[in-house]
Amino acid sequence: MTESLCPDPGRADERSPAPDGGPPPSDIREHRVLYGCMGLGGGWDTSPYTAADVGHAEAAVRAALAAGITAFDHADIYRHGKSEAVFGELLARDPELRGRVLIQTKCGIVLPDGARPGYYDLRGASVVRRVEESLTRLRTDVIDVLLLHRPDPLARPEEIPEAFAALRSQGLVRQFGVSNMSAAQIARLQAVLDVPLVVDQLEMSLHRRDWVESGVLVNTPAAADDGFPHGTLEFCAAHGIRPQAWGALARGRFTGGHDDSPAARLVAELAQRKGTTPETVVLWWLLRHPAGIAPVIGTARPDRIAACRDAVHRSPGLGHEEWYGLWTAARGKALP
Template sequence: MTETGTAGATTPRRDVREHRVLYGCMGLGGGWDRTPYTAADVDHAERAVRAALEAGITAFDHADIYRHGKSEAVFGELLARDPRLRDRVLIQTKCGIVLPDGSRPGHYDLRAGAVVRQVEQSLTRLRTDVIDVLLLHRPDPLARPEEIAEAFAALREQGLVRQFGVSNMSAAQIAHLRTAVEVPLVVDQLEMSLHRRGWVESGVLVNTPAAAGDGFPHGTLEYCAAHAIRPQAWGALAGGRFSGGDDTPAARLVAELAARKGTTPETVVLWWLQRHPAGVAPVVGTTRPERIAACRDAVDGPPRLDHEEWYALWVAARGAPLP
C-alpha cells in the first residue's frame, strides 16, 4: 500500500502528542461478533487506511476489544501486505475491558498480569513488535496504581510499549494513578464533540443549577494541560450529525462556515475541537474514504475559526444561550 499524503505521511511522529488528528479503527474488521474476518473485510480496511494516509493521518487508534480483536487483526494483515507500512504509522491501542462471554459479565481488568497479557495479544494480532502508545481503556475500580505501575515498567523495559496514557478518566483518577506510575502519561482519550459538549459545558456551568446534570468531570482538561497530557476526542465527528446534511441550526452554520472558508463541514467540526487551548486531537472513526478525505484540512495547520465563530457554533449546537 502506498500513499501520497501531506508532509509527515511517510515518517510518523513517534510522540503521539504531535499528531493533530488520529484515525480510529473501531469500524474495521467486520461484525461485532466472533466470526472470522474475511478478505473483503481486509480490503475494506485497506481502503480506509489508504484514505487516512492520503489525508496526512499517520496515527491509528485501536483497542483490543474492537470487533472482538478483529480490528487489530485486519490492520496486522495490512502491515503484512506492505512491510514498509509499519515504519510510516504510529499505532495506539487500549486494554482493560473484558467483553461478556456466556455467563461471564463484561468487566474491567487492570491487574498487572492482565495488562501485560492483553498487550502481548495485541502485538500478535497487529503483527508488530512494539506498540507506540498504550492506553488504559476504562477505569477499573479494583485497580491498584502500584500494579499498573509494575505492568507499565515491565512493558517499557522489554521494549514492547513506547508511550502510555489513559482513556475515559477524570483528573482525580489520573492524579491517583500518577502517585505510583513513573512513566509519563501522555494521553487522555474522552468522548468530546460538538454534540457531546460536557467537556466544555462543565466549565461554564460551574455555580449554576445545570451543573448537577452534566456528567463530565470538571477540571480534567485543565489538569491535562498542566501535565503535558494531550486530550484525544473519540466520537469527534458526532456520527455525521453536523456534517451529513441534517437541517438543524448547528448543521446549517457548519455548512455556512465551511463554504465561507473553502473547506468541508467535517473539517469545521474538527476545528471546533482543535480550537480549544487544551490541544484536543480528534479521533476520526468513519470508514467512508470520502469522509476521511474531508478531514484533510484539520490535519495540518491551526484551525481557522475565530473567537466569535467558535462561540456561535457552541450556542447553535446547545440550542440555548450561554449562562
C-alpha cells in the same frame, strides 16, 4: 504483490505530516488528528474476518494516509480483536507501512460472553497479557502507545507500575496513557508511575459538549446535571497530557446532510465560507480549544476520511465569535 499503502513521497499532497517525508513523529502528542480503527474488521462477533473486510480496511487506511493522518487508534476489543487483526494483515502485506504509522491501542475492557457480564480488568498481569495478544494480532513487535481503556474500580494502582516497567523494559510499549479517566484518577495513577502518562482519550464533540459545558456551568444550578469531571482538561494541560477526542465527528450528526438543525446549517455555511468541508469545521471546533485536543476520526468511509484533510493541514479557521456561534447553536440555548 499488493500495492504499497505508503504515500508516494514524490507527491506532497499525499505526504503524511512528517519531517522531510520520513517517519511520523514518535511522540503521540505531536499528532494533530488520529484515525480510529473501531469500524474495521467486519462485525461485532467472533466470526473470522474476510477478504472483503481486509479490502475495506485497506481503503480506509489508504484514505487516512492520503489525508496526512499517520497515527492509528485501536483497542483490543474492537470487533472482538478483528480490527487489530486486519490492520496486522495490512502491515504483513506491506512491510514499509509500519515505518510510516504510529500505532496506539487500548486494553482493560472484557466483553460479555454468554451469561458472563462484561467487566473491566486493569490487574497488572492482565495488562501485560492483553498487550502481548494485541502485538500478535497487529503483527508488530512494539506498540507505540498503550492506553488503559476504562477505570477498573477493583484495580490497585500499585500493580500498574510493574506491568508498565515490564512492557517498557522489553521494548513492547513506548508511551502510556489512559482513556475515559478524570483528573483525580489520572493523578492517583501517575503518583505511583515512573513514566509519564501522555494521553487521556475522552468522548468530545460538538454534540457531546459536557467537557466544555462543565467550565461555564460552575456556580449555576445546571452544574449538577453535567456529568463531566470539571478540571480534567485543565489538569491535562498542566501536566503535558494530550486530550484525544473519540466520537469527534459525532457520527455525522452535523455533516451527513440529513440534519436541518441550526447547528448543521451553521456548519455548512461556515464550510462554504471557509472553502472547506463540514467535517473539517466540526473538527476545527475541537482543535480551536486551547487544551490541545486531538480528534480521533472514526468513520470507515474513505470519502468522509478525505473530507477531514483540512483539519490535518490547515490551522483551525474559526474566529472567536464563530466558535461560540457553533457552541450556542449546538446547545440550543444561550450560554449562562
